[in-house]
Amino acid sequence: MKKNxxxxxxxxxxxxxxxxxxxxxAEELVKSMxxxxxxxxxxxxGMAMAKNNIDNGIIGMNKMLVNRGIDFIxxxxxxxxxxxxxxxxxxxxxxxxxxxxxxxxMDEDVEAIEKAVNKKDWQKALEASNELSxxxxxxxxxxxxxxxxxxx
Numbered sequence: 001m002k003k004n005x006x007x008x009x010x011x012x013x014x015x016x017x018x019x020x021x022x023x024x025x026a027e028e029l030v031k032s033m034x035x036x037x038x039x040x041x042x043x044x045x046g047m048a049m050a051k052n053n054i055d056n057g058i059i060g061m062n063k064m065l066v067n068r069g070i071d072f073i074x075x076x077x078x079x080x081x082x083x084x085x086x087x088x089x090x091x092x093x094x095x096x097x098x099x100x101x102x103x104x105x106m107d108e109d110v111e112a113i114e115k116a117v118n119k120k121d122w123q124k125a126l127e128a129s130n131e132l133s134x135x136x137x138x139x140x141x142x143x144x145x146x147x148x149x150x151x152x
Contacts (some may be wrong), residue, residue: 026084026096029103033078040083046072051132054113058125066117066125070110088148095146098139105135 024032038046050072057065083099084092109132116125 024100026099027082029100030078030082033076035080036077038077038079040079040081040086043076043079043083047076047136050076051129051136054110054129054132058113058117058122058129061120061122063117066113070114073106073110086147087143088146091143091146095143098143102135102139106132109135 036043050069053065053069053072057063057067057069084095087095109128112128112131113125116122116128
């Protein structure tokens, strides 16, 4: 229970700050991405596979595998439907803010991983990968139980 309260407080603080720093709206963000005939869940599965590539690459000291995961996170497509439609009306605006914030945050996280890997500092790469995990989990803890619609 305390982990959920912490995650909600953390996400709330992050979103409050991000409202002032947003460069794009969620609509603009999605519009700027390549579209694929996938659901949001399928996109998240792809993101999980990218994270696994990063982690396996770090463990195996395999720069190519790390870069493959980083590339997917940086260039991931948008699903065929707007991602926020999986949320109830009351949660859509918060979810949109979260999407904009975490799109930028995850790019920063993978940049830190990339810099460490380029220096062959595998310990620092692992630490940066843990930060990426924290970014993923922060959103999932807050929103996983609020999904009301599964895209078909």
